[in-house]
Amino acid sequence: MNSLVFGAGALGCYFGGRLLEAGQDVSFFVRDKRAQQLMDQGLKISSPEGDFENQNIAIYTSVEQVPNVDLILLTVKGYHLDSVIPQIQAIVERTGAFVLPLLNGMEHMEKLQEALGKEKVLGGLAAIVATLDEEGHVVHTNSNSLLKYGALHSEQIQICEQLEEIQQRLKSTFKREADILRHMWIKYSFITAFSGITSAMQLPVGYITGTPATMNVAKKVIQEMGTLAEKEGIYLSEDEVQGIINMMKSFKNEATSSMHQDLRKGLPIEIEHLQGGALRLAEKHQVQLPVIETIYGILKPYENGRPEY
Numbered sequence: 414m415n416s417l418v419f420g421a422g423a424l425g426c427y428f429g430g431r432l433l434e435a436g437q438d439v440s441f442f443v444r445d446k447r448a449q450q451l452m453d454q455g456l457k458i459s460s461p462e463g464d465f466e467n468q469n470i471a472i473y474t475s476v477e478q479v480p481n482v483d484l485i486l487l488t489v490k491g492y493h494l495d496s497v498i499p500q501i502q503a504i505v506e507r508t509g510a511f512v513l514p515l516l517n518g519m520e521h522m523e524k525l526q527e528a529l530g531k532e533k534v535l536g537g538l539a540a541i542v543a544t545l546d547e548e549g550h551v552v553h554t555n556s557n558s559l560l561k562y563g564a565l566h567s568e569q570i571q572i573c574e575q576l577e578e579i580q581q582r583l584k585s586t587f588k589r590e591a592d593i594l595r596h597m598w599i600k601y602s603f604i605t606a607f608s609g610i611t612s613a614m615q616l617p618v619g620y621i622t623g624t625p626a627t628m629n630v631a632k633k634v635i636q637e638m639g640t641l642a643e644k645e646g647i648y649l650s651e652d653e654v655q656g657i658i659n660m661m662k663s664f665k666n667e668a669t670s671s672m673h674q675d676l677r678k679g680l681p682i683e684i685e686h687l688q689g690g691a692l693r694l695a696e697k698h699q700v701q702l703p704v705i706e707t708i709y710g711i712l713k714p715y716e717n718g719r720p721e722y
């Protein structure tokens with residue numbers, strides 16, 4: 414299988430690196446600055462699952478350079494999505510590749526399906542805590558990594574089977590899920606609470622789990638996301654809702670969301686893609702999400718980085 418990682422940030426380099434390590438044919442679609450950095454420094458991963466380094470990765474910066482690929486791992490941020498869709502579309506039209514998006518959230522799914530056709534877009538999510546350091550190397554900080562994927566159309570069965578075959582050679586866990594949309598909604602519910610509240614508090618998760626009033630806010634966000642999931646045809650059981658709450662408790666007190674980390678660094682945040690996306694879906698279904706709406710309102714000024722005043 415020949416894969417293209419579109420967006421060589423923390424997630425793309427981590428999973429792309431693991432696929433390379435397993436002997437897969439992998440290339441990276443990047444912008445000029447990142448291309449230079451990867452050519453100068455190579456791809457490096459520092460991880461509890463094992464360090465990895467490759468000094469000679471295949472890099473493309475224009476759609477015309479991309480060879481025949483079977484799978485595109487889409488690992489840009491939500492706020493990049495609209496600008497990359499035409500490029501993805503051009504690659505898919507020429508190569509027939511399937512797209513496995515690993516972005517948090519759900520709004521990208523409909524946009525990608527509209528642009529590429531439902532048969533081309535798999536379901537997927539990533540559970541990992543990773544970031545790029547100042548040299549552009551991946552730093553993976555939790556103990557393991559998990560990539561979940563699954564078919565959303567009968568034409569995707571074969572590519573899922575091909576992904577399953579790779580698993581035994583991978584240091585990361587790639588897990589095929591029959592009900593991938595349910596898993597995506599669980600992750601979306603978790604991240605909407607986790608990212609929104611850690612960013613609004615500007616404090617790590619221990620201040621959610623250790624403060625009953627704040628934990629109550631998290632529970633309300635998760636309940637609101639449950640209501641939304643149900644409107645989208647995914648019923649989250651009480652056990653699943655409790656599982657999402659437990660997920661928050663499983664993090665070390667000092668851990669925090671990537672949104673909070675980005676906010677601290679003055680970088681853009683995925684507020685529109687995550688909380689904004691939930692509100693747009695709520696409007697479509699005519700439901701109210703008052704707690705998410707409040708968090709969205711508090712964080713919106715930080716959307717493009719810390720405002721100067």
Ligand SMILES: NC(=O)C1=CN([C@@H]2O[C@H](COP(=O)(O)OP(=O)(O)OC[C@H]3O[C@@H](n4cnc5c(N)ncnc54)[C@H](OP(=O)(O)O)[C@@H]3O)[C@@H](O)[C@H]2O)C=CC1
Nearest residue numbers: 420421422423424443444447488489493516517541542543
């Ligand atoms: N990091 C994590 O631990 C996790 C992240 N996620 C989700 O995964 C997604 C990606 O996150 P993450 O990897 O952290 O983000 P990063 O910011 O590290 O990476 C995104 C990459 O996309 C690249 N990109 C943007 N536009 C283009 C373009 N036009 N062409 C090529 N490359 C482009 C950026 O390149 P450039 O350098 O040029 O800006 C950047 O390297 C997000 O939705 C996030 O919420 C999910 C689970 C865990």
Ligand SMILES: CC(C)(CO)C(=O)C(=O)O
Nearest residue numbers: 539540541542670671672
């Ligand atoms: C929770 C975490 C770190 C990993 O799944 C994540 O997705 C994020 O903070 O954006």
